[in-house]
Each structure stands twice: as structure tokens, then as C-alpha cells.
Amino acid sequence: MNYEIMFIVKPALEENELKLVVTDFEQILTNNKAKIVSSKEMGQQSLAYEIKKHKSGYYFLYEVELNDSKKLKEINRLILLNENIIRFMIVKKEKEKR
Secondary structure (H helix, E strand, O other): OEEEEEEEEOOOOOHHHHHHHHHHHHHHHHHOOOEEEEEEEEEEEEEEEEEOOEEEEEEEEEEEEOOOHHHHHHHHHHHHHOOOEEEEEEEEEOOOOO
């Protein structure tokens, strides 16, 4: 199954700390047998509303393939443990009709 994962990272991080958060995120995916299909850094953007006292954040969008719902739950749990990710969303992607 294909999933899209968008996550927002704290805006106050330095570039090397930001890269570490992204590397850790990708490691969570690969350690749980998810195949990264694509990734996109969307840069720092203003939030629609304040989240954990932050008014902006760094946005990232990943498309992954994963066939194990237990692994998806584990990925969800591990992302929640990362204090630098202030919000994330995992959405099951529907197959495109041709």
C-alpha cells in the first residue's frame, strides 16, 4: 500500500539538526520495511495556527510503500517520540485510475 506522510519540524533548529531529524525519520521508515518512493522538502512555511508555541515550521512530504499495518503503527509511535517533529499526518494513498 502507498502512503503519504507529511511532517513539520520545529523552526528553531539549525541546518545540521534539521538534517539529523530527516535522517532519523528516514531511518524509522527503512527500519520498518517501508520503501521511500519520493521525498520533498517544502521549506519553512507559516502555520495556519500556532502549534506548541511555534508559528512556522519546516515541511516535508514523503511517499512510501508499506504492506504491514503493524509496521505502520510502529512508525506512527516512533514519530510521536521525536520532540523536534511538531505535527505529522499519515494518509493512505488511493491507486490512481487510468
